[in-house]
Amino acid sequence: MRKPVQVSIYVDEGCWAGVAILIKELLVIAGTLHSRNFDLDASALFQITLAGPSEAAVRSFTGTMITPDQAIRNSGPPPQVIVIPPYYFFDAQAVPVRANFRRWLVRAYERGAILLGFDGGVRVLAASGLLDGHEVTGNLSDQKAFAQHYSPVRFSPHVPLVTDGRIVTATGTAPSMDACAYLVNHFYGEAAAHKFSRYTNPVRRPVYERTELIDVVLKNHADHRIRQAQEFIERHFNQDISVEDAARRAAMSLRNFTRRFHTAVGMTALNYISHCRVEHAKKMLELRGGPVLQVALECGFNNEASFRRAFHQICEQTPMQYRKASMMKKKPSATP
Template identity: 35%
Template sequence: MKTVACIIDEGFAPFEFGVACEAFGLDRSDDGVPNFDFRVVAPHPGAVHSKLGFSVNVEHDLSFAYEADLVIFCPMPRERWGNVDARLIAVAQDAVARGAWTMSVCSGAFALAAAGVLDGRRATTHWMYSGVLAAMYPQIDVDPDVLFVQDGRIITSAGTAAGIDACLHLLRIELGAEMANRIAKRMVVPPQRDGGQAQYIDRPLPAVAGDSLSDISAWAVQNLRDELSVDELARRAHMSSRTFARRFRSEFGMPPATWLTRQRIVEAQRMLERTDLGLEQIAAETGFGSAAVLRQNFTRVLDTTPSAYRARFSCTAAMAG
């Protein structure tokens, strides 16, 4: 992925637009991160007004979107959900047809839905709008509870900050975990929140900050090679296993065992990129125990083998040079 087109139109949402610019438009070459040819495009170049009363000057029309490796659809005003610009529909259809990455942030999903490219697919948008999307387009499997959904080479994300998670997810696919983590560090955000994490918490967390499970999760990440059972984590949190599991799912959006597996995979990605260690040793260091178990979990979550991942993203040769 080398070229990125970010589409905005009248009434665009500044924060979500800024997320796309931050993730793909900044020069981070001083951190070893490759740059993208990032361009903001619009159906009508010139002054494009945001929903907050200011405008940005867009130099490019939609031509670049027809050749970009990634096309991003920013949120659109509610009044245009049922009347999407035909030019945006054409861009979405072209991007999907030629196999480009296609991403929507928040209500940008309505443009993809109008183009028909989400038919028969799973998708998401902001939880406040998911019912409208499902009612307007019943052929789409709308998931109202998740941060983002990847279906093939189409990524739809929920509102506001979930766009950051979707962008980092794609950057991790294209550049590897190490580069994505560097970008996340510069953005001062968590390097990975799983797409299946809930958009919002069903019940309020306790008001006392000390009751947060962040200390336990941080300790677990530092001790992934150990056999970390729910009972052990619950004991350290001074809770019953049942209470801990319920609290953990509420705070992190998934069961403790699923979260631990994802953290172990993230660490395995880092080691595959940054070291020459064999799979058995990586499996031991990350708590999987054996190369076979590492391979099984890695392939299930990332849809590629550890060896294939290392072949694509290893930077040990560059480090040695």
């Protein structure tokens, strides 16, 4: 039987205790859902530890005392995942980080760990220097701090969930759940992630979150730069973007990017752009009426004809046929 993935949730003075516990319980729930077994030890997909600067209790933002399971260690096997919960900072000053905390982070990351940062916790990660050159999200109020102290980090606070290689950041409650779903998918596959998402976040999500989860199966590859390009496409598909734009985002030549994208994803980058646009269009057709041309333009197509061709190629039906079929599914069945 596969050993559970080792996860450390770092708790320190001023952290949001509720979110730290929420993340722990979400990852525990992933195991019980996957195995349909309420024996927490037997069903565990993740072995979660609260790690602190020492084993002494720390005071959370609201005054709740949290006792770490263990102190961070710079010896022995590092965790496979490190989670930094939210913190609230009153100003835009640089965040001081403990030297042993930074060594612990760097050592784990160099050995392949995934780093998850939530809201203000992203500033803690940024202070370690490990986010330099990466794109992240976080609190909109932290824009000034990132501009002043962490300028090498590409800060995109309007995006709820960003995965850039082994750096995963989220802002808000629902994206935090999706970040956990990303972990489940990364280590245990799409089926386990889908089951987890249906249980923990069943409410219809905005398109930006739904696209992230729809396309997660197409990210089961090891090419981090191509995943970065995929995430760029997913955020900008409704704009006038091109394959060249995505190649530049991945800092690759067009020829090399085209080859590596097809090898990693199994389709061309141009088809991937169409895929994202059509997925968006399907939800728009399900949720509202109106002209097909309007749907086409809002999804990033230049005209209705190109939209119809792409839609039929992917869905094997026209947009109107898809809308009619979705409306029929919504109609309550007649009772005898």
